[in-house]
Amino acid sequence: RIYQVILGLFNKNIAVDLVTLTEELQNKNELIDIGGITYLTQLVNSVPTPENIEFYNQIIKKKSNQRKILFILEELKLEKIDTQKALEKISLIPIIEIKEENLKTLLKNTLKISAEGVAHRFKMGHLNRYLGGIDKGEIITIGGFTSQGKTSFAIQLAMDFIDVVEEKKILYLSSEMTALEISRRLLSNLMPKNIMDFRKGIFDEGEREALDSIATIVGDHWNLNIKKVFDMEDIRRYIQKYNPEIVFMDYLQNLDRKKALTDYQKVTGNIKDLQGITLGREISTFVVSQLSRGNKNIIRKPRLSDLRDSGRIEECSPIVLFVYWEDRLKEKIEMRTGGESPEKMEILIAKNRDGTIGKFGLDFYPEYCRIKEREYTAHEY
Template identity: 30%
Template structure:
C-alpha cells in the first residue's frame, strides 16, 4: 500500500497554520473539509476547535487558542506543537489548495474503508451479494455527494432560480415539465416535473398500465425523454405486445396470435425496430428497491435519465427489518422520492387501490384514503392520480370505455379530473377534455 496516498501531514499543518496567520482564511476551507478529514488525531482536535472559535467570533492566535484548550493542550502536543504548526507556513494564500489535498487523502482513506468493509461482508457471507453491492454503491454515492455543500446562501439559490426562469422563458410554453401528450392533463400538472414522485393508482383492470404506457410512449417519441420502465407485473413478451399494439393501432389480440396481414406484419416489424433504437429501457427482473435505485443511478450517469416508471408499488421488495408491510411500503415510497430528487428525474409509480371503492354503495370513485398499504404514499407523493371507469362497476352504463383520471393531489398545481377515451383492443387512450 502506498502510504503517501493515505495522508499528507504537511498539508494538514499548512491548513492550520494559515488559519492562525489569517483568521478569515478559514472561510476558504470550512465548506471543503471537516475535522474528520484530518488524518492526525491532534490535527482533528485543533481544526475542530478553530472552527468553533470562528463560529463564536473569537480571535484566533496562539494565546487565545491555548487558553481555550486549557489542560487538554498537553494531549495534542502542548504549546510546542502549536508553535511548530504556526511556523510550518509563511503565507495563508494557498490554504484552499492545502485543503483540497487534505480532502483528497481523506477520500482515499474512505474508499479503502468501503472496499475493506465490502470484502469483510463477502467473507462473512451474512449478506447477499445484492446487499453488499447496495452497501458499496450507497457508500460511494455518499462519498461523492459529501463535497456538495448546502450553505443556505441566497445568492447561489437565486442564480439557479434565474437560470430556471430564463429556461422557462426560452421554452415559451405554459407546460414546463415533460409533456404527457395530453393537453388537458399537461395543463393540470404542468407536465411531468423533475424531482416529483407521481402516483398513478387504480383497482385492477382499470387501465393504469395502459395509461402509463401511453404517457411513456408520448414522452419518448414526442419529447425525446429517456425512460426506464420497471415492469414487475408482466413478462417482457406481454409488455411488448401492449407497446406494439399502442404504437401500430393493431388489436393486441391479433398481435398475440400473430394473426396479421402482410401490411400489419410490416407495421409491427417497423415498430419493433423503432423501439429497439429508442430511449426507452424495459426491466423485467428487478424487484428490490435497492437494485432499482442502483440501476437508475447507473443509467443517469452513463446515458442520462428523465423518467422512471415502476409497475407497480405492491410488487417492490423493500429492505430487511421492516416491522410490517405498511412500514416497508412507507420506506419504499420515501426512498423513491429521495431518488427523484437525487437524480433529478420524475418517478411515475403505479399502485393498486384497496377494495374500499367497491364497498361504497353509490359513488365508487376512488379517494386518497383508498391507497392500498398507504403508509406514507400520500405524504411522499407530489402528485396522486386516481383512475375510475363507470363501466367497471356498471356494465350497462351509457358511457363505456371512459377513464376518469382524478388528480387528487398536486403539490404545486391544480386539482381536477381529465377524461380519456380508452380502446382496450389497441390499449390506446385519447383525452376528451378540451
C-alpha cells in the same frame, strides 16, 4: 464505515454515487446500520455544489484572513513584533464581507429558473394545464383500483414523452409484467392492433411485415428500456446502468423488501428509497399504485384516503393522479374487437403541491392499450 465502502468502490474503478454506494452497502448488509437511504440522501444534499461556488469562495477567503490575523497576534504575544507593526499588518488584510442570499437575489434566481419551465412537458394538454409538466426530483403517483387502466395510462405517458422529445431517456420498470407483455402493449398501441391477437398469434396478411417495420424504426430511435424488477436492488441496478431522465415503476405494492414485517412497512420503505433515488439523481419518477376499494358493491371514485393504508406514498408524492374507469367497475364492458367507440376514462388530480386539483376525461381503447385526449365542453366537468 461509509468512507471505507467508497474507497472500495474507487479501488474497483466503480463510479461512486448514491445508487452504487447504496447497492454496495446493501450487499454488505450495512445499509440499515448506517441509517439507510434516508441518511445517505441527507449526506448527498449536504455536500457543497458548484451553484454556490462564489459564496463558498468568500467563506474560504474570510477564514484565511482570520488565520492571518491570529498569526500576527501570536507574533505580538511572543514579542516578535511591536504593537505598531502588528496594527499595520492587520490593516493591510482586506475585510471580506460574505454576501448572503437576500430576498431580491432569491426572487431573481427563482424567476430565472422558472423562465425555463419544468424539465419535462406532457403531450396531454390537460395534464400540462393542471401540472405544468414534471420536474427533476419529483415523484408522481398514478393510483387506481384493480383493472382501471393504470398500466395503459403509464405506458401512454412514457410513449408520449418520447414522442415530444425523441432522445429522452425513459426506463419502464414492472414488478407485475414481463418485458414481453409490456412490448406487446407497445406494438398494439403503435399499429394499432388488438392485443389479444398477439396472444393468439393472429396476424392478417401484411401485418407482421408492418409490425416488423414499426419495431425496427422504434428500436432504432426510441431511448426506452423495459425491465422486470423484483426489489429495490433491481431498480438501483437498472437506474445506474441506463441513467434515465424519467422512470416508471409499475407497480409499487408488488415490490419485495427484506426484513419488512408488514405490507405497510414494505411499501413505506420502498417509496422512501425511490424518493431518495429520485432526489439524489435528479430524475423524474412515476409510481403506479394499487388501491383497495373495500366494499366492492359500492361504485365510487378513488380518494387520497385510499392511499393512506398503503404506506407513506402520499407523503412522498407532490402529485397524485387517480385513474377512474367507471363502466369497468360497474362491469358494463363487453368484448372489444376493435372499431368500437372508446371507453370513457377520467383522470383525477387528487393532490398537486404547486397548483390546483381537478379532473378531465380521456378516450380509452383498452384493446389497443391506447389513450387519447378527447374534446369536451366546459359544462361536462
